Amino acid sequence: MKGSTKRWLADFSDNQRLLLAWPYRRDVWRDNALPAREVVAELARLVSHYTPVTLLVHPDYQGSVPKKLYDCCSVSVERYDDIWLRDTLPLWFSTQRQTSGIVFQFDGWGGVQAAVECDRALASELSLKLERSLSVCDLVTEGGTFTHNGQGIWLVGLSSIIQRNPSLSKEVIKKKLNDCFSGESLLFFEGALTADETQGHMDNMALFLNENTLIYAVTKDENHPDYTTCKRLAEFIELLPDSIQKVAVPLPKPLRSTRIERESLEQLQTSLNRTEELPLLCSYINVLQTDVLVVVPEFGLPEDAIALSIIREVLPDKTVLSVPARELVLGGGGLHCISHNLPELSDN
Template sequence: MTQLIQIQGEHPLAGPPANGFFSIPVRTPQSDGLTMPAEWEEHDACWMVWPCSRECFKGVLPEAKQTYAEVARAIADFEPVYMLVNPEQWTEARNLLGSAVTLVKATCFDSWARDSAPTFVRDKKGKVAGIDWVFTGWGHYPITGPCDEGMAIEILRHLSMRRYTAPFILEGGSIHVDGKGTLITTEQCLLDPKRNAGYTKADFETLFKTYLGIDTVLWLANGLEGDETTGHVDILATFARPGLILLNNCIDPDDANFAVTQDAKQRLAGAVDACGKAIEIAEIPQPAPQKWNGERMDLSYINFYIPNGAIIMSSFNDPADDQAKEIMQQVFPNRTIVQIPSLPLFAGGGGIHCITQQQPSGTALPPF
């Protein structure tokens, strides 16, 4: 079954339409009864990509590899981990990762699985498929070389799993869902004219309904200062469960993130989710600002991963590390909290959530 999607704006592949709108007949997850589960639901695996870009990690590539390995081994204590690796890095990756992580040969140019790997969706019978968003290296940057736009195809081919191609640019780090029909994102990222020129909020709400099964979108304004992705929500706010959002809390009025935090609080204070429930906020302290190569890193405890039975979160050698871990344990009392020093990741532009992508439990839908 196909759906006719009508969007006002510029198609990321075909350019501007003649009459201001374009319509695309496509087979979509919604037409096949699939929706995106919450991250805390049971997983079959976690997908990662071995770091290979010296330009990205700005002099800390060896340290980043050590951190990737520590994150992967920590997750592997709770669920299977698959690491995509360039053939020439196979021995290096195997030596650092050990036997607990499964290596998969692939062509990789960067290492942010959250954005280049597929977003998985599932139907009520437990059948799983993947969405391949248009990925252009975060859209707003001039692309000077290849990016991992083919990563979703490689993973879904490895899984012999159905692939839905989306007609618009999106990165996994720009959205969070509660598994009950609610999604949170930022205007700064999604309405970026260098990603999907001319798209409106209404357009995205239609697309999220069509591809992820979303009924309600919570729009925040901006992401954190220093975020190279220009406003990914997974560094600012995330769902802990339906109705509860964890929010990065900046309390310094002289910090640019203070206004971001205050605006997010105001927007969420009057918000309700897809089930009609008022949104609650749990605040996580923001670590003190730190710079790498003269640029501020977008440090945040919000950017964590939820494997089966655990939370894998960052530490920054900051006084707030222990407090953030304690709050996380209060919010997730039945999960083991594992904290990993993560400054090398943030020097490259992201955190633990950015380098991981969950595959929910279920049986693969066969390819079309």
């Protein structure tokens, strides 16, 4: 980083707008995506009080967007396969007054989703519309496997990248990533939470909230299925410099869905078969954030209030709110997964 004009932009960097997408898939979102739409609509309204919001809407579903949403956010008609913008849109960096991005190859999270063509094209189409240059890394991975502090320190979920690139050795993967992020310090964690459909995304385990603060998942329950992974994660986090405040946040045991929550899903070959047996990952690490706001998920658990209190305490200068997020984990992700930050240049 030192002496370089390239600056990687973190979620909490200033002068950004927030991107969300309108749910529509009936094989991922129950009841014709109506409950998920309510969550996204409320989230868009909430965030718009603090940060500009743009809602991506598939052209086939423009008519389903409530008119009142047009009052609080801009709408951009785009083709996409699902709403997980964190994983399909670019990681952004600035060079003097130019903002550019880097994007990876996308395979639907190693086979979780078969419909991928629109998601593969979304980053390039959006960058073209915004007149921003885009480079492509030939590794298969997603944005949620990275978190960084905007000052050169990156945590990388190595396990999911290994799963996506079976023909490559760990050493080759690490070299490719170090080449992509030349000059940055990349720290690789190998491990995944048991209910994580992505098989190891970092944004479920650890996330930078600012350049000097990191939250990470922890459990002291030896009967927790993720006890060993969390113990290894804590040891990994301790490798970070002392200047980084390392904040432990409780990780609940995975939940189960109900028959009612699953019975209206259309079971198609285009997506993972979401049954009652599929565990639900409830991670408070998976937050939505901007430069002034953090939104923490609620799961209807006693840990909800604890997690909210912890994050509020370490971010006294930010607004920290919480919203129900069970609908999102029913679809396989969280608040960080569905959101993406788009830098806005001051001369635009």
